Amino acid sequence: MAFKEFLEYLQLEKNYSKHTVTAYKNDLGSFLGFCEEEFDEKSIDNVNYSQIRSWIVMLVNNNISNRSVNRKIASLKAYYKFLLKTKQIKINPLSKHKALKTPKKIEAPFSQEEMKKVLEEMEFGDDYEGQRDKLIIEMFYATGMRRSELVNLKVGDVDFSNKTIKVLGKRNKERFVPLLPYIESIAKEYMESRKAISTPNSKDYLFLRKGGDKIYETLVYRIINNYFSEVSTKLKKSPHILRHTFATHLLNQGADLNSVKELLGHSSLSSTQVYTHNSMAELKKQYGIAHPRNQKS
Structure with a gap:
């Protein structure tokens, strides 16, 4: 099997995180265990779709959510694409597979009132941690960046x-x-405090x-x-809800969807469109209030 080559490919060429690589490894290992037990297969490199389908049925029967099943199948798809790319197989057994249907997951963003209470009314303290x-909160709300992106920011990135x-x-x-x-002002004050605790181990992380x-x-x-x-x-x-809040509040205020896509760092517009659900709800609310035919006499 090409497990090791595939995992090295994900880590070194695709630059996937260790956490993601481990998830792929676990998914492939789980499928291999199933094939060994059910079909006496010692490798998953040349299985057929019928065998994969049996695994899917088993997962669903064990009350694994469709979303989780799709994620596991995505790991298999990536593996077989790698085998095709490296000419270790001639046919991808998942080439015609269709993902299981999943309900759209809409997470409620924080309201503008909640953001105001935290950023304008809450006491943070004048010490370094405050x-x-x-x-951190201002940066999330002002940029919509991911948690991992914020953690890896360097001083020079600002x-x-x-x-x-x-x-x-x-x-x-x-x-x-x-x-x-306003972020510039807060960042400059913070950086002055940061100088007092910075060490060689800090490596210029913000x-x-x-x-x-x-x-x-x-x-x-936390x-x-x-x-x-x-x-x-x-x-x-x-932090993800803050990212969601950033996008939703921008769209509520009339921001262009493509602009929000670029700010979020999405590769496709479909990833950004999930945030239009809440902005549409706000639009309907305002429409109901403002339309002349909906006004009470």
Whole structure:
């Protein structure tokens, strides 16, 4: 089997994270285990679609969600595409497979009132951690960047001269987001405080822990969850919801969908269109209020 080559390809050529590579490895391993038990197959390189279909049926019968099944099949698809590319197989057994239907997952963004309560009414403190936490939340809301992108920001990525923030996105794709004046002011104050705790281990990362080490993703999640738990009853209070909030609020205010796509770093417009659900709800609300024929006499 070409497992090892495939995983090295994902990590070295596709620049996938270790977490993603591990997920692919687990999915392929799970399918191999099924094939060994059901069909006495020691390799999955030359299985047919009927065998894959049997695995799908087993997963569904075990109450694995369609979304999770599709993710596992996506791992298999990537593997067989790699085998085709490297000429280790001639036919992709999943070439005609259609993904299982899944309900559209719409996560509720924070309201403008909730954002105002956190950013304008909440006390963050004047110490380093208070300044850092405030800038993290402001940065998420002002740029819509992903959690991993924020964690890996460098001091030099914030360009005060050109008023931009350089964001390194998926597949190492760079994009530039405008540096808004109020973010510039907060960032400059934070950077002064950062100088006092910076160490050689900091490696110029923008956001640091109090001891000078680079901040990590779990801590960022905890920061967002802690502050927004004070003002919101939503079940999910995460950096991703802030990204969702950024996009929704821009669209509600009339921003162009293509512009939001570029700011979010999406490769296709379909990824951005999921955010139009909430903006359409707001549009219907305002339409109902403003249309003359809907006014009470």
